[in-house]
Amino acid sequence: MDDVALTPQRERTVTIVSLVLTLVVLGGYVTFSDGPIGTAVRGVLGVDGRERPAVEADGTGEYAFLNEQPGSDEPVGFSPCRPIEYVVNPDHAPEGWQDYVETAIEEVGDRTGLRFDYQGTTDDRDFADRVGPGSRARPALIGWADEDEVGDLADDVAGVGGPTMVTIGRLRAYVTGSVVLDSDTTDRLARSPGGEQMQVALLMHELGHLVGLDHVDDPDELMYPRGISRAGFGPGDREGLARLGAIDCR
Numbered sequence: 672m673d674d675v676a677l678t679p680q681r682e683r684t685v686t687i688v689s690l691v692l693t694l695v696v697l698g699g700y701v702t703f704s705d706g707p708i709g710t711a712v713r714g715v716l717g718v719d720g721r722e723r724p725a726v727e728a729d730g731t732g733e734y735a736f737l738n739e740q741p742g743s744d745e746p747v748g749f750s751p752c753r754p755i756e757y758v759v760n761p762d763h764a765p766e767g768w769q770d771y772v773e774t775a776i777e778e779v780g781d782r783t784g785l786r787f788d789y790q791g792t793t794d795d796r797d798f799a800d801r802v803g804p805g806s807r808a809r810p811a812l813i814g815w816a817d818e819d820e821v822g823d824l825a826d827d828v829a830g831v832g833g834p835t836m837v838t839i840g841r842l843r844a845y846v847t848g849s850v851v852l853d854s855d856t857t858d859r860l861a862r863s864p865g866g867e868q869m870q871v872a873l874l875m876h877e878l879g880h881l882v883g884l885d886h887v888d889d890p891d892e893l894m895y896p897r898g899i900s901r902a903g904f905g906p907g908d909r910e911g912l913a914r915l916g917a918i919d920c921r
């Protein structure tokens with residue numbers, strides 16, 4: 672996780688004073704025993720062909736991955752051969768959250784070629800640990816909380832998100848994760864003109880972490896950590912997302 676203080680672009684009509692976008696890589700590592708790739712592993716990673724076609728990146732720019740396969744520059748990602756199941760806990764969510772989530776998910780899905788599968792709302796608030804007993808991954812969780820509940824949201828942090836990585840032998844993969852937005856921030860955005868776009872952009876930034884993007888230093892990319900300067904993904908973001916979704920089915 673990294674916390675970077677920021678003073679974002681300030682618009683007269685927007686009450687946001689500062690935003691920090693940060694990430695948490697969740698749950699550490701869950702290691703499966705080395706051995707033949709059997710049914711259990713197929714169940715975790717999916718090997719039955721892509722859910723959607725891979726995406727051709729339409730831009731080049733700065734991007735970074737949270738993790739790479741050992742000894743390789745291939746990014747670690749979710750298997751493109753199975754849907755990413757997710758649930759939403761709407762407690763403390765801003766009005767209109769359904770549209771914000773749907774728009775952001777659709778964008779990340781289209782940019783990666785990964786399929787997201789909405790499993791409905793939940794009262795689950797376990798943002799930190801998405802892999803339960805027996806190493807069974809629960810759906811990725813999207814929610815809103817304050818810093819009293821999620822300490823990583825302290826100070827000016829506007830959201831945290833990240834994947835849970837498992838290792839099977841030498842192979843790494845993401846199987847779930849979480850995104851949690853700071854409800855004080857999203858409440859302020861709800862009262863700000865033009866705040867809807869920021870609600871979506873915040874979600875897109877954190878979903879970018881969820882699927883494996885790291886921060887970059889270029890302020891023209893959405894994965895820039897010290898403020899949001901654009902409503903959509905930048906060229907480097909799009910290139911990184913396309914690569915994340917183009918990894919092999921195993």
Ligand SMILES: [Zn+2]
Nearest residue numbers: 692693694896
């Ligand atoms: Zn971030």
